[in-house]
Amino acid sequence: DADVTQTPRNRITKTGKRIMLECSQTKGHDRMYWYRQDPGLGLQLIYYSFDVKDINKGEISDGYSVSRQAQAKFSLSLESAIPNQTALYFCATSEAGATTGELFFGEGSRLTVL
């Protein structure tokens, strides 16, 4: 089983719908991240969390919200999806106290907004 699991892996939805992408991890890491990948743009940070009570905005947080339900779970929500939120979304984790900053990624959730 994967250490970082994302659900759903693929989702097609319509403009205006509310969407939640879920991430769970078995690595025991405190830090969790949501990134968005668009072709030719690389990965951009949406939100990150150091623990259940510590949530931080990344560089492109507008239109998104997150919830850290437990150390192992970090969800990304699109309250009212729009077509330019069509992208591949990645959850990642890293170990608190680690000095490297290395991230461990899930396999991605592909979202299409029509």
Next chain:
Amino acid sequence: AQSVTQLDSQVPVFEEAPVELRCNYSSSVSVYLFWYVQYPNQGLQLLLKYLSGSTLVKGINGFEAEFNKSQTSFHLRKPSVHISDTAEYFCAVTSSGGGADGLTFGKGTHLIIQP
């Protein structure tokens, strides 16, 4: 804040030929540098990382990278590529304080291996 520039969006190369994927970074502080690989329909996995010490870093699958502080570069190389190396490659940077606020990624280089 840091930034990363991957100079080539696409690099075609013949099988068994050498390849270099270029990465330059910008930062006002000391950095840690990473190369990640993304195979089709998969997540990102770490190829190699530079934290300190020797500027030549060896990674998985025969890849290596050299940190050049004066040129602010961290180019990725492989002496002989295989069809299975076809993938998207991302260079990433964080401050050497540990990068708690995540990695900053380049836009990626698509390595295309031609038979």
